[in-house]
Amino acid sequence: MLEVGGILSWIHEALSSSCPEWLTLLIEYVLIGVGFLALYALIALILILLERKVCAYYQCRLGPMRAGFWGLLQPFADMIKILMKEIIPLLKNDKFLFFTALFLVIIGSLCTFGALQFSKDLIGIDFNVGVFYVLAISSLGVLGILLAGWSSNNKYTMIGAMRAGAQLVSYELSSGLSLLTIVILGGTMQLSGLIEAQSETWFLFQSPFTWIAMIIYLIAGHAETNRGPFDLPEAESELTAGYHIEYSGITFGLFYVGEYVNMFTIAGIGTMVFLGGWQPFHINAEWAAGFNGVMDMIPTWLWFFAKAFGLVMLSLWVRWSFPRLRIDQLLHLEWKILMPISLLNMLLMALWVAYF
């Protein structure tokens, strides 16, 4: 009853009854595009507020309290401020690459965000190779970060970009391998298919190896979002701000927003492949039919956002408790610990699927 599917089909019917088919499609594409951008911005704003408040509570502070009730308007104030700031041009840098980098980061982030399935009916794109698409498009951001560091013509950004390159490329391996482990279990690469396969039980409870895959995915995903203890590319206390030192005003703002939404996207993908996406929590037993019925009453988009924000909170908890790793320790963790474990885990999962 609280699903959005009804509204969507009502819009579709209203449009197709009054317009030719091509116009209907055009209007719908534009509406969906605008809707995604709006959701993207809204989630970024929510995450910025959440981060400031949560980190404040971890640190025995209150965080922003003045803009609006309980500081609720703070991200809007931040947004207006950052929009009005001057974009400082650099004298000796590669201007074309400097701005291209920015768009690569934001496009990579937005396209991955588009693959999320927010509820039963709220699905942007659903390829038959959805997992593959997510893995491919999310690595566009690395290119953007590398270019940003290179084109700024600054030694600090250069070091930051090199660190980012090494880190993101490495950790994509682990996160990719743990997603593939789930593909083996689910038997499909289509994200909606994977979610459908979890309607009875979430993947997390279908196999013990999913737990290992999920822990590795969360570590690697956390590293891919450049957040502490893996925030080496930015490393505030070492490289001042890493690859985005030279960006100012909204150019920096886009990096900032991209980073926050990436955090949500990583959590969202984790939700979809491990925690059943928008599927309600069901106990697969006869006596639990009543319980399952109650769970079904909760709208599916609420399930998705609750799980995704739960994972985001986990990420914030880690971010504000741990000190930063060193670059050699970071690579050691990936290449010598996480990757062998995920390879082994994938093999075990294949055996599990074959024999159980």
Added chain:
Amino acid sequence: MEKTLKMIQSVSSSCTKIDAADVMVSVDKKDLHKVCEALYKDGWDYLINLTAVDNVENIEIVYHISKSADMEKFMVLKTNTTDVENPIIETVSDIWKSANLYEREAYDFFGVRFLNHPDMRRLFLRPDWVGYPLRKNYDNTPNEGIPSKVHDMDACEDVPSITLDRHGEIVENHTKLFGKNEYVVNFGPQHPSTHGVLHLRVSLEGETIKKIDPNFGYIHRGIEKMMESMTYPQMLFLTERLDYLCGSMNRHALCMCVEKAMGLEIPKRAEYIRTIFDELNRIASHLLGWACMCNDMGSITAFIYGMRDREKIMDIFQETAGGRLMVNYYVIGGVAQDIHPNFVNRVKEFIPYLRKMIKEYHTLFTGNPIARGRMINCGLLKKEDAIALGMSGPNGRASGWHCDVRKIAPYAAYSEVDFKEILHDGGDTIDRYMIRLEEIEESLKIIEQLIDKIPEGDFRAKVPAIVKVPAGEYYQRVENARGDFGVYLKSTGDKSPYRIKFRSPSMVAVSGLDPICRDTKIADLIMIGGSLDYVIPCIDR
């Protein structure tokens, strides 16, 4: 001491004993290097301080030396040159590594050039500065001597040095600091983790550090020069601007120096209050040091925790003295006013609170596997190196060097309390980290013993309206939160000093960055910098 004197006399015939009480020995500059070598072999391996004094008719170099194995031993060695126009003295930086920066400082302020010193650049002032500001004949009318042309950073890379050639003639050599193909990155003067306006030029190979060249002077205020025209009570206010995190302790050093010189008897009450304030200040400084080090490693939460608890000490200070960071509480002869009626209670409440918090710090940060992985076996400083660099204080004690001035030469009420000098023997970053947290607990113990026993009576001795220090030379050491802080005072009996020099433990800590950090990563440089806990205004003075 007689033995040492005889030993020196056997090396150099020109040696004369000046002072009966302290061992103060004068040596001709020809024999200086020989004498220093002999002293070093005799165990005098800790050069506390080196300073120059302009006596108009000659320029004097004063060495304060001690034995690392027997720190109670203390002697003053002097030499001078009458060639005021072009003073040249042989270097001792090949004997004591710590002399390196002190000699550069003497060159910067007095124009004394040191023969065979590898690096005769200016230390604080710009390379193109005209004149030597601490010379008595220096023209300090405003804008005089300040170069007008645009300063070329490449000039800093030119390293002059003077040596003797085969015929005994002095030749000037120039070398370049960095090679042409080195990847040199400027850390600072504006950088979040250099703890002030420190400028490090770091040569990198990928992420690995090959060489560090510290560049000082961005907050040089000429405090020593300013003090030469101030009265003693006025001077006190500048001492807290040296190392602002342990201002009280620095002020204590100068107060004691003047009091001892004047032969003032300090009331017991004042001594107790001073000791408690010193220890509170030490806790505040160590808390900040701990917090900043955690921040340097990327743990911002720990930083906020440290700052939060330090704030409580600031509140205690504020209630009694009015000041928070610069307490401005000690005066010559005692303290400025009596303690606030709440003081004792608030300190007593604070002690158990902080003990609980330190446990929390250990669970939050010390036990953290990432933090331990970063700190263990990183940034090793061996005991010999610590002594050679003169790196006293918590950094030296982390390497196993017994160097606590509170134990060696107890002052104020330290002889009446029972406390342990924390010694570690690893010398790596985690030892330097742990030692600060453990010293906080020792300081709490000291305060606990004293707080109930503050004697009744005056808080200030009777001091003449115009403070005049009898002619002579005085040296007073205190243990501040960063190490062996010293005041060298030369008076001609006037109401302002003839020459005053502060020994900065922070400068020593920074001079240790290069040997410690070689072949570590950038992230380690930041962390080790945090663990050495230097404060830049103390270096630049």
